[in-house]
Amino acid sequence: MGETGLPSFGWDGIALSFLSLGAVCLVAYLALRFLAGRGIGRASGGVRVLARCPLEPRRSVYLIETAGRCFLVGVGDGPMALLAEVDGQAVKAEMPAPAPGALAALVGKLLNRPPAGPPL
Numbered sequence: 001m002g003e004t005g006l007p008s009f010g011w012d013g014i015a016l017s018f019l020s021l022g023a024v025c026l027v028a029y030l031a032l033r034f035l036a037g038r039g040i041g042r043a044s045g046g047v048r049v050l051a052r053c054p055l056e057p058r059r060s061v062y063l064i065e066t067a068g069r070c071f072l073v074g075v076g077d078g079p080m081a082l083l084a085e086v087d088g089q090a091v092k093a094e095m096p097a098p099a100p101g102a103l104a105a106l107v108g109k110l111l112n113r114p115p116a117g118p119p120l
Helices: 011-037 088-094 102-110
Strands: 047-056 059-066 069-075 081-086
Touching (some): 059 088, 059 102, 069 088, 081 088, 088 102
Antiparallel strands (some): 047 059, 059 069, 069 081
């Protein structure tokens, strides 16, 4: 029987595989650079995240603004949950410079709750 025309699995095949992988990576990089310049993959519209407070590795609380209204939203393993609607004017008045734990203090002020003490 003769040769079947299949490629060999020597250094030629490995070099061709790395060359192909490099070409795919280059095309993906250029596509991302081109599309990022066009605004694709970025947030757009009227929804803005004002603050985020991670509670656990897969659970967080977000303060979002849309159409002049502010919402406190819980995000975790399940679906998102609306926790509260807060006054947008009060949020803007109380919005401090970003700092660790700022969301918890802001939410406490907006819900008229005293700040929590240090963790035990």
